[in-house]
Amino acid sequence: xxxxxxxxxxxxxxxxxxxxxxxxxxxxxxxxxxxxxxxxxxxxxxxxxxxxxxxxxxxxxxxxxxxxxxxxxxxxxxxxxxxxxxxxxxxxxxxxxxxxxxxxxxxxxxxxxxxxxxxxxxxxxxxxxxxxxxxxxxxxxxxxxxxxxxxxxxxxxxxxxxxxxxxxxxxxxxxxxxxxxxxxxxxxxxxxxxxxxxxxxxxxxxxxxxxxxxxxxxxxxxxxxxxxxxxxxxxxxxxxxxxxxxxxxxxxxxxxxxxxxxxxxxxxxxxxxxxxxxxxxxxxxxxxxxxxxxxxxxxxxxxxxxxxxxxxx
Numbered sequence: 001x002x003x004x005x006x007x008x009x010x011x012x013x014x015x016x017x018x019x020x021x022x023x024x025x026x027x028x029x030x031x032x033x034x035x036x037x038x039x040x041x042x043x044x045x046x047x048x049x050x051x052x053x054x055x056x057x058x059x060x061x062x063x064x065x066x067x068x069x070x071x072x073x074x075x076x077x078x079x080x081x082x083x084x085x086x087x088x089x090x091x092x093x094x095x096x097x098x099x100x101x102x103x104x105x106x107x108x109x110x111x112x113x114x115x116x117x118x119x120x121x122x123x124x125x126x127x128x129x130x131x132x133x134x135x136x137x138x139x140x141x142x143x144x145x146x147x148x149x150x151x152x153x154x155x156x157x158x159x160x161x162x163x164x165x166x167x168x169x170x171x172x173x174x175x176x177x178x179x180x181x182x183x184x185x186x187x188x189x190x191x192x193x194x195x196x197x198x199x200x201x202x203x204x205x206x207x208x209x210x211x212x213x214x215x216x217x218x219x220x221x222x223x224x225x226x227x228x229x230x231x232x233x234x235x236x237x238x239x240x241x242x243x244x245x246x247x248x249x250x251x252x253x254x255x256x257x258x259x260x261x262x263x264x265x266x267x268x269x270x271x272x273x274x275x276x277x278x279x280x281x282x283x284x285x286x287x288x289x290x291x292x293x294x295x296x297x298x299x300x301x302x303x304x305x306x307x308x309x310x311x312x313x
Contacts, residue, residue, distance in 0.1 A: 147244035205232030
């Protein structure tokens with residue numbers, strides 16, 4: 001028994017039983033169009049570590065190219081790497097272009113500023129002003145704290161308590177204070193002391209032998225007499241508070257169905273540390289000014305001025 005089907009339908013039925021096959025041509029030049037070779041996870045990790053090591057070595061290199069001092073620099077760097085841990089220098093770059101970008105971001109402005117200062121010095125004949133002489137002979141440090149979880153009103157009382165005192169007396173006051181923000185102020189004072197000693201060389205009178213043979217009594221701005229034995233002793237010359245960013249708010253409910261917002265404030269503390277040399281200078285200037293002042297006269301002998309031939313009333 002035969003099946004009567006048209007030839008076209010029979011051919012379509014025969015093709016549908018075969019698997020589809022897509023013809024693909026690959027170019028053999030430089031493996032274009034071919035499948036990329038897959039690397040193992042271990043190989044990719046090793047390549048990544050080698051690349052990171054190259055970047056880290058380049059960032060730690062202090063020279064931008066070959067130099068006559070390359071061997072000495074490499075020896076010193078090797079000694080530093082042996083003495084210090086490698087994790088302590090992560091994130092620091094000593095490349096020449098990076099350091100120049102940080103230390104001298106605008107060289108044209110720096111050149112103009114230096115040129116202007118040289119012109120001012122030549123015009124003044126090399127004489128320094130009083131403020132310049134004070135900045136060269138006396139040291140100071142300004143320390144600002146982070147935003148503390150308190151208000152300016154509460155922090156203001158602690159600021160007035162340490163203002164004008166020596167650093168040791170201020171630490172003692174905060175150590176025995178019952179206020180919540182006192183430990184935070186102790187941290188700020190300790191950090192300011194460390195920065196002043198290490199960065200500015202302040203408070204090293206006993207080490208360098210700059211202690212006075214005989215203590216001096218000076219009068220402070222508050223009208224108190226103090227004895228100064230070490231002219232490099234640190235004291236808090238200024239201390240003030242500032243308002244920080246609000247930490248949030250909450251709803252405060254009142255009677256008769258009313259409500260209001262209660263904002264959680266924050267405040268920061270700023271202190272200025274100076275040495276006792278400043279107090280000694282201010283005291284000497286005050287004594288000298290009083291000595292130069294003329295004696296006060298009850299009825300000074302002045303000529304009569306603004307005379308008229310007629311009455312003024």
